[in-house]
Amino acid sequence: MCRVFSKDATQAPRVRGRPRSAELRKRILDAGARVVSETGADVGFEAIAQAAGASRTTLYRWWSSPEELLLDALLDSVQSSIAIAPDMPVLMQLRTHLDSAAAILTDPLTWAPLRALAAAALSKDAAHAAFYEHWLAPRRAAARTLIERGISDGTIIPANPDVHIDVLFAPLYHRALFTNGAISDNLVDELLRIIATHQP
Amino acid sequence: MCRVFSKDATQAPRVRGRPRSAELRKRILDAGARVVSETGADVGFEAIAQAAGASRTTLYRWWSSPEELLLDALLDSVQSSIAIAPDMPVLMQLRTHLDSAAAILTDPLTWAPLRALAAAALSKDAAHAAFYEHWLAPRRAAARTLIERGISDGTIIPANPDVHIDVLFAPLYHRALFTNGAISDNLVDELLRIIATHQP
Amino acid sequence: MCRVFSKDATQAPRVRGRPRSAELRKRILDAGARVVSETGADVGFEAIAQAAGASRTTLYRWWSSPEELLLDALLDSVQSSIAIAPDMPVLMQLRTHLDSAAAILTDPLTWAPLRALAAAALSKDAAHAAFYEHWLAPRRAAARTLIERGISDGTIIPANPDVHIDVLFAPLYHRALFTNGAISDNLVDELLRIIATHQP
Amino acid sequence: MCRVFSKDATQAPRVRGRPRSAELRKRILDAGARVVSETGADVGFEAIAQAAGASRTTLYRWWSSPEELLLDALLDSVQSSIAIAPDMPVLMQLRTHLDSAAAILTDPLTWAPLRALAAAALSKDAAHAAFYEHWLAPRRAAARTLIERGISDGTIIPANPDVHIDVLFAPLYHRALFTNGAISDNLVDELLRIIATHQP
């Protein structure tokens, strides 16, 4: 999972002129996550620039909207959490997956940007597309392969995999975003039990 | 289900000054729903007032934010759809409930205000509270009594009712708001089948 | 000097319907003078109505602008101060006249409305005309006859009477409105001495 | 006489950001004078900005009220008219002074802003202070030295200099602002003759 919008400074081909400051980039992304978690979902470049001690112009150079910046920040902060042992039982892998999602939706430093992205997705088509493509779709794809394997080996009740995906993920997002319901480990367990064939 | 923020003009107790125009109120609410379905979720009083042929100050007199107005509009437009025959089988009643929700999430004139409310709920705490209290909570409460009855009479698998509620509703909202997934009759059926004890 | 804009309630020909409240009229005019002397020259009907404990509608019924109201108030409060003994020496009569003007420009309850009228006269043509016709012109006319008599009997140096009028009155208004210069009895004396032929 | 409220852009010490556009400043001041002379004394930033083809926010950046702007415009347009030959007879110098004032009070492009400033001075204390300090006071001070010299060399009748100042200037302003009396060369001559010892 690489940075999407902002060019990757680490691998940049050395051109003429002053190189981009990697330290500044990180400071800005951190500031974005921090601001959005402190002052609410509708952040502007203004606030982020100020929190980062950077100039507004600089932000405009690298991101075309605060949402892009926050998506970068979010992806940066979760880029290591995707690796999954491939030879575990399907339900165990799914559980790991869901736990990871639950963790993201619980930690303020990831939940707040995510909520801001969701808010933007509901307002602007471009943000909607980006949110779906770069955040939801990959996670749904990963879950889909697992669920299909589970159905074929009989551990998951046979049904439309997309419905299964929604049954597993939608409650998490719904609670995190709209209901203030707790996202406990129990919740993941209960959701998995509902779509599993054998009850443990 | 009554109008929440704007006083009901029809039953007004005839006080001193010029009475409020009920016709104007309706025109404004309709304009709100229309504008939000045409131009996207972040509407301002400006646009609504113009579309309604009303003055901006009039809107400010009755609603303190566009979200309040849209919530009023939404509640007005669904206020008749709650009645349910009380002696049907539980699953049938649940199905009616979910179909009603699915209809709201499908018709642009209700879906668009709802989406705008959801967007606002993610940005402002006040909007979050209002959205939950006046929209989500009543519907969850109605579903909860049905689900509890279903569990006790054995037609629904025993588990935490709140999880059941989420399993039924969250996928609908998730598809309507974030995924562009279709909200078909099939979907409702499949969700119900998942939590039902006997498969038809 | 009668009230200009608002019909005189005391002498009104008895018609059908509820008669106008003279007490209310006075309360409003007083409130106008009071408000303008307390909160500055740009008063609106809003403020006056509130100060008078009257309805804005009532003010609109009787005056078409706050300036008209203030002119009424001003004329009411000075209507007795014009009588002058006709057989005094000219300079004495002029002095009485100027003293009266100086008193008006000194007492806050007349000075403030006058200043407001002047301010309005500089902004709106209608107010300018009313201010000139109903306030300045009568006073200039009275002074003019005195000055012409003074010139013909040799007590005032012969020159354009209009210039004399300006020399006598303009400094008073200038000091009252723009300079914060004192309007003392001395001032009137010195002005008169300048245009008089024999120095006392 | 320098610009009072808006920093002088020509001599700016070249700092970091984008420099202020001197051309825009002039366009705004000109627009201010033009608008006030065409549409009357109560101008807002709105109208001036539109006439200048500038943004309202830009006006707010540099002036805190339309009056400040108009004072700047007025001072800009008269800044060269103060120089006076120092070795003329006192009455001639005074005459030059008064002629200059009369010219300002006659030309619509200076008279209109001046009238607007006077109107503001009658309504707001801050405007009053600015009008007195930056417009009236300097001119009175200049006149005062002349008059004192005239008194000491016997060409002006001995009296309080402040009264002389008022006798000379107040009629001009009074006619320009309230009476619609003509401000002719004759007027200045007659006023001077009144305070002079020897009649030419």
Add this chain to the structure above:
DNA sequence: TCATAATCGAGACGGTACGTCGGGTCTTTGT
């Protein structure tokens, strides 16, 4: 006595301008 008619208070409504805020673009100097 009762209809008539005007005053007066209250408040809705459309409209205009206000002063502010943030977004996005540009122009300059500094690194």
Add this chain to the structure above:
DNA sequence: ACAAAGACCCGACGTACCGTCTCGATTATGA
């Protein structure tokens, strides 16, 4: 070439006052 600073335009915001209007309540007159 990057970065900071700041001018500039634009649009929307929430407010305030204006002027008009539609009511109900009151208070007098005249049939």
